[in-house]
Structures are given as structure tokens and as C-alpha cells.
Amino acid sequence: MERLKIQNNSVTLVDQVEDKLLSYFREKDLRKGDAIPNEMELTVSLGVSRSVVREALSRLKMMGIVETRTRRGMILSEPSLLGGMKRVVDPRILSEDTLFDILGFRIVLEIGICSEIFRKITPADIDSLEEIVNVGIMYENNEYAPFSEFAFHAKLYKITGNKTIAEFQNIIHPVMTFVKDKFQEFLAPINIQLKEEGRIVTHQDLLQYLKDGDEDGYRKALEEHFEVYRIFVNRKNEYNAAMKNGKDND
Amino acid sequence: MERLKIQNNSVTLVDQVEDKLLSYFREKDLRKGDAIPNEMELTVSLGVSRSVVREALSRLKMMGIVETRTRRGMILSEPSLLGGMKRVVDPRILSEDTLFDILGFRIVLEIGICSEIFRKITPADIDSLEEIVNVGIMYENNEYAPFSEFAFHAKLYKITGNKTIAEFQNIIHPVMTFVKDKFQEFLAPINIQLKEEGRIVTHQDLLQYLKDGDEDGYRKALEEHFEVYRIFVNRKNEYNAAMKNGKDND
DNA sequence: AAATATTATTTGTCTGACAAATTAAATAAC
DNA sequence: GTTATTTAATTTGTCAGACAAATAATATTT
Numbered sequence: 001m002e003r004l005k006i007q008n009n010s011v012t013l014v015d016q017v018e019d020k021l022l023s024y025f026r027e028k029d030l031r032k033g034d035a036i037p038n039e040m041e042l043t044v045s046l047g048v049s050r051s052v053v054r055e056a057l058s059r060l061k062m063m064g065i066v067e068t069r070t071r072r073g074m075i076l077s078e079p080s081l082l083g084g085m086k087r088v089v090d091p092r093i094l095s096e097d098t099l100f101d102i103l104g105f106r107i108v109l110e111i112g113i114c115s116e117i118f119r120k121i122t123p124a125d126i127d128s129l130e131e132i133v134n135v136g137i138m139y140e141n142n143e144y145a146p147f148s149e150f151a152f153h154a155k156l157y158k159i160t161g162n163k164t165i166a167e168f169q170n171i172i173h174p175v176m177t178f179v180k181d182k183f184q185e186f187l188a189p190i191n192i193q194l195k196e197e198g199r200i201v202t203h204q205d206l207l208q209y210l211k212d213g214d215e216d217g218y219r220k221a222l223e224e225h226f227e228v229y230r231i232f233v234n235r236k237n238e239y240n241a242a243m244k245n246g247k248d249n250d
Numbered sequence: 251m252e253r254l255k256i257q258n259n260s261v262t263l264v265d266q267v268e269d270k271l272l273s274y275f276r277e278k279d280l281r282k283g284d285a286i287p288n289e290m291e292l293t294v295s296l297g298v299s300r301s302v303v304r305e306a307l308s309r310l311k312m313m314g315i316v317e318t319r320t321r322r323g324m325i326l327s328e329p330s331l332l333g334g335m336k337r338v339v340d341p342r343i344l345s346e347d348t349l350f351d352i353l354g355f356r357i358v359l360e361i362g363i364c365s366e367i368f369r370k371i372t373p374a375d376i377d378s379l380e381e382i383v384n385v386g387i388m389y390e391n392n393e394y395a396p397f398s399e400f401a402f403h404a405k406l407y408k409i410t411g412n413k414t415i416a417e418f419q420n421i422i423h424p425v426m427t428f429v430k431d432k433f434q435e436f437l438a439p440i441n442i443q444l445k446e447e448g449r450i451v452t453h454q455d456l457l458q459y460l461k462d463g464d465e466d467g468y469r470k471a472l473e474e475h476f477e478v479y480r481i482f483v484n485r486k487n488e489y490n491a492a493m494k495n496g497k498d499n500d
Numbered sequence: 501a502a503a504t505a506t507t508a509t510t511t512g513t514c515t516g517a518c519a520a521a522t523t524a525a526a527t528a529a530c
Numbered sequence: 531g532t533t534a535t536t537t538a539a540t541t542t543g544t545c546a547g548a549c550a551a552a553t554a555a556t557a558t559t560t
Contacts, residue, residue: 012511012512012513013512013513014308014512014513018312022337022340025343026340026343030343031343032343032345038540038541038542039541039542040541048514049514049515050514050515051301051304051512051514051515052512052513054301054305054543055304055308056308058264058305058306058308058309059308059309059312062268062309062312063334063337063338064338065337065343068541068542068543069522069541070520070521070522070541070542070543071520071521071522071523071540071541071542072522072523072541072542073541073542074541074542076343078343078344078345078348079338079343079344080338081335081338081339081344081348081351081352083334084313084333084334084335084337084338085331085332085334085335087272087315087334088313088314088315088329088330088333088334089331090272090276093275093276093282093315093326093328093329094328094329094331095282095328097413098328098331101331101412101413101415102414104412104415105412105414105415105418107362108359108362108363108366108410108412108415109358109359109362110362111361111364111365112358112359112360112361112362112363113358113362114361115361115473116358160354162351162355162358163347163351164348164351164352164354164355165351165354165355165358168355216466223365262542262543262544263543264543288509288510288511289510289511290510298545299545299546300546300547301543301544301546302543302545304511304512318510318512319511319552319553320510320511320512320551320553321509321510321511321551321552321553321554322510322511322553322554323509324510324511
């Protein structure tokens with residue numbers, strides 16, 4: 001009874017309850033592991049039906065904010081910062097703009113961790129990287145076997161000791177392979193061009209800078225290592241603009 | 251009828267349906283704006299009850315993957331990469347470790363965009379930053395009025411032109427203010443110490459490097475600007491370790 | 501032919517029910 | 531009296547059916 005009719009503008013009861021639950025957790029200063037009221041209690045105290053409460057809870061469960069053990073009730077758990085991203089990062093449902101943003105994000109991140117790497121890298125890390133580089137066959141023109149490509153950069157992120165950054169790298173990795181695959185025709189000529197100009201920076205080159213402890217050299221080399229993507233994004237944007245002008249209505 | 255009893259290990263029907271829906275969208279190669287079957291059709295074709303379908307859909311709605319207009323049915327929409335993060339980034343429910351990871355993430359990001367900034371910055375951007383710096387009163391010891399602090403760094407992210415990075419900055423901003431607030435007692439003495447050593451880098455200093463086009467100088471200054479947080483995290487970790495040894499059972 | 505009224509469809513919400521699991525309590529066995 | 535077994539109670543997970551509200555599609559009236 002007393003059905004709320006506030007849902008004028010697509011703000012549903014479920015949305016409201018989701019908010020209210022989060023506010024409630026904050027208000028009560030509940031921490032990880034603390035129990036929260038069961039569904040019936042929430043139903044009563046929020047004045048909505050169980051299905052609405054369940055839908056809202058379902059969302060929070062997906063995000064890893066609440067956890068439920070049958071019969072023992074529900075508890076708060078610590079959500080993974082990036083957990084929600086996992087489901088969304090499907091290159092097929094992301095727009096080209098966002099894909100390129102992610103590409104840029106990744107490059108920025110890897111350049112940003114330079115100083116952190118040089119601060120924390122150990123001889124064991126160097127050995128580990130060396131091994132990865134050795135088993136990694138470079139196919140041709142700046143393209144590595146997918147595994148070694150991933151392993152090399154993943155190792156770099158790991159050296160920082162920042163789990164969130166490492167996890168982020170894991171999540172956006174599918175985007176990288178998707179872009180490489182889908183835009184092969186754009187990337188290949190750029191790599192050839194860079195090769196002709198002698199501007200290809202290999203993993204081996206990067207490793208050498210790490211061995212030498214040459215941070216500035218490493219950073220510059222890394223920028224060059226990613227140059228192919230910078231050129232690609234610029235070229236693709238020009239290409240898209242040209243296509244748009246060509247057939248104006250699409 | 252024929253209730254699936256596969257939910258042995260806390261994998262509920264809703265979880266399965268959520269997965270199936272995402273697979274279905276991929277399989278059918280549905281894009282942004284495409285219509286998806288209505289609830290009853292999904293109910294029938296998935297062989298589950300409407301409530302299960304609704305809970306799964308509710309999750310996808312929250313993530314911005316599907317959108318619903320009453321009566322017109324549901325359509326696929328492009329999710330924001332970071333949309334899911336917004337709900338999770340409540341400093342109160344994140345562990346200290348994750349908070350520090352985010353702190354590190356932010357620093358890495360801001361250092362990583364250096365070269366991008368110098369590549370794209372315009373005289374208008376300089377003017378804009380100058381204005382922000384001028385209205386920004388530095389309280390004392392490396393601490394700015396919250397607004398100018400945010401505005402200055404937000405502007406830097408904006409210059410990159412990468413919307414995803416800018417959005418990310420927006421989302422983690424609450425974490426920054428929370429950390430500053432909560433760990434005031436740890437941060438204050440560090441800032442005082444840095445000041446005595448003449449190592450405080452102000453926004454004004456950073457701006458000068460931008461004006462001069464001195465990228466390396468800017469990067470080094472920025473690292474110094476964030477030094478307080480590096481020292482803080484190290485010191486806090488030592489403190490926590492000491493506390494843990496002090497009273498072993500907690 | 502245009503404006504209005506009706507109908508049908510679809511999401512949002514409510515209510516009530518049962519299953520499964522598991523903890524808590526009660527009973528039986530030693 | 532203590533331990534093992536059985537029973538009961540609780541809570542989440544799922545199903546089923548109903549109605550409201552909004553709106554697109556259709557039919558009706560002017």
C-alpha cells in the first residue's frame with residue numbers, strides 16, 4: 001500500500017532502494033564482514049516489496065558489495081574496485097572512441113609507472129623479464145607472440161606492487177588484442193614505416209634500459225614503443241573524418 | 251518445472267542468466283541501440299521465471315548495458331567503462347590497502363600524462379590554469395583549498411582529451427579527499443618536514459614548467475609534488491606493521 | 501481527413517508460495 | 531552427563547500470478 005509514485009523520470013524504486021541501501025551501510029558505518037538485515041526486514045523498513053529489495057540486492061551482489069550465504073544471511077564484503085568494469089569491457093559493445101580512450105589510458109599508465117619501476121625493481125625481476133624476452137619470438141615488425149607480449153608488460157605492472165594497477169592491466173588486455181586484431185590493416189603499414197625509419201623499440205631494448213638503470217632512456221624508449229598506437233589513433237581519426245565527409249549521411 | 255539444480259556452489263540462476271544474456275548479445279552481434287527481446291520472451295527462451303530474468307536485467311541496467319523505456323521495450327546502450335566503479339568507490343567500504351592502491355594509481359596516471367600534456371597543451375589552457383592557480387589560496391604547507399586543488403588537476407586531465415582518463419579522475423577524487431581528511435595527522439608532519447627541506451612544489455611551480463615547455467622539469471617537479479603521499483604510504487605501512495607486532499591478536 | 505477514444509503491449513511493482521540449505525534446538529543413545 | 535542423531539526454524543533462491551502505468555497501435559467519431 002501507499003505505492004510511491006515518484007518514479008516519474010525513469011528513476012525506479014529499485015534505483016532508489018539501491019541508493020538507500022548504500023546510504024544505510026554508510027550511515028551505520030558497516031564494514032567488511034558485518035551482517036546486514038535480511039530481506040524481510042529490509043522489505044518492511046523500506047516499505048517496498050521483496051522483489052524490489054531483491055533486485056537492488058542483486059545489483060550489489062554483482063558489484064561484490066554484499067555477499068550472501070544461504071541461511072546465514074548477508075554480509076558486507078569488499079568490492080573489487082575494477083570488478084564492475086570486467087563485465088563492461090567487451091570490445092564489441094564499446095564504441096570506437098572508448099576503445100581508443102582505453103588504448104591511450106593503457107599507454108599513459110605504463111609510462112606513468114616508470115619511476116615506480118626503477119624504484120622497486122630487483123635483480124630477480126630482471127631475470128624474470130629476461131626469460132620472458134628470450135622465449136618471446138618477435139613475429140615481425142614490432143609484433144610479438146601474444147603470450148610474451150602480455151607476460152612482459154604484465155610483469156612490469158607487477159613490479160610496482162600495486163594490485164589495482166595490475167588488475168586494471170588484466171582487464172583492459174582484451175581490448176588491446178581486439179584493437180590489434182581489428183585494425184591490423186591500419187597498424188601493419190605504420191609498423192613497416194617505423195621499421196624503415198629505424199624507430200622500432202623491442203622488449204629487448206626496453207630490458208637493456210632497465211638493466212642499465214637508465215630511467216630517462218627507458219621512458220623515451222617506451223614512448224617510442226607505443227608510437228605505433230599514437231600514429232594509429234591519429235590516422236584513424238583522420239580516416240573517419242574523411243569517410244564522414246565522403247558519405248555524409250550514414 | 252525442471253528447476254535447474256546446478257546452483258551447487260553459490261552460482262545462482264541469476265548469475266547464469268546474466269552471463270547468458272551477455273553471451274546472447276555477443277552472439278547476435280547486437281550493437282548500441284538495438285532492441286533486445288522483452289522480459290516474457292527471455293523468460294520463455296531461457297526457461298526461468300520472470301523474476302530471475304528481471305534480476306539479471308536489473309544488473310545490466312545498473313551497468314548501463316541495457317536501457318529500458320517503458321512500453322517501448324529494452325535496447326542495448328553503451329556502458330560507461332567506469333560507470334560500475336562509481337558505486338564501489340566509497341572510501342568507507344574500501345580497505346586501506348585498496349585506498350593506498352588508488353592513491354598510487356592516481357599518481358601514476360598524472361605522471362603518465364605528462365608527455366601527452368606537453369603534446370597537446372594550448373595557450374588557452376595555460377591561461378585557464380593560471381586563473382585557477384591565482385584564485386587558489388594555499389592554506390599552508392602544501393595544502394590547497396579543495397576546489398582549486400581539484401580544478402587544477404582536473405584541468406590537466408582534460409588537456410589530454412581522453413574522456414575516460416578524465417572520468418577516472420573524477421571518480422577517484424572522493425578517495426583523495428577522504429585520505430587527506432582521515433590521515434591528516436600522518437600527512438601534516440610530512441608536509442612540514444618537506445617544507446623545511448625546501449621540497450614543496452606548488453601549483454604555481456608546476457605551471458611555470460608548463461609555460462617554459464620544460465617537460466622533464468615538469469615531470470620531476472610533479473614527482474616531488476606527490477612525494478608527500480609516497481612518504482605517507484611508506485610510513486603508514488611501517489606504522490601498521492609496528493601496531494600489528496605490538497598487539498599481536500586483533 | 502483529423503482528432504479523439506479504445507485497445508494492446510510491456511515494464512514496474514506487489515503478493516504469496518515453495519524448495520534447499522543450514523543453523524539451532526530437541527531428542528535419543530551410550 | 532555427554533555425544534550422536536533427528537527435528538524444527540530461518541533465510542535465501544526461485545516460481546507463479548496479478549495489477550498499475552505508460553504508451554504505441556488501432557479503431558472510432560466528428
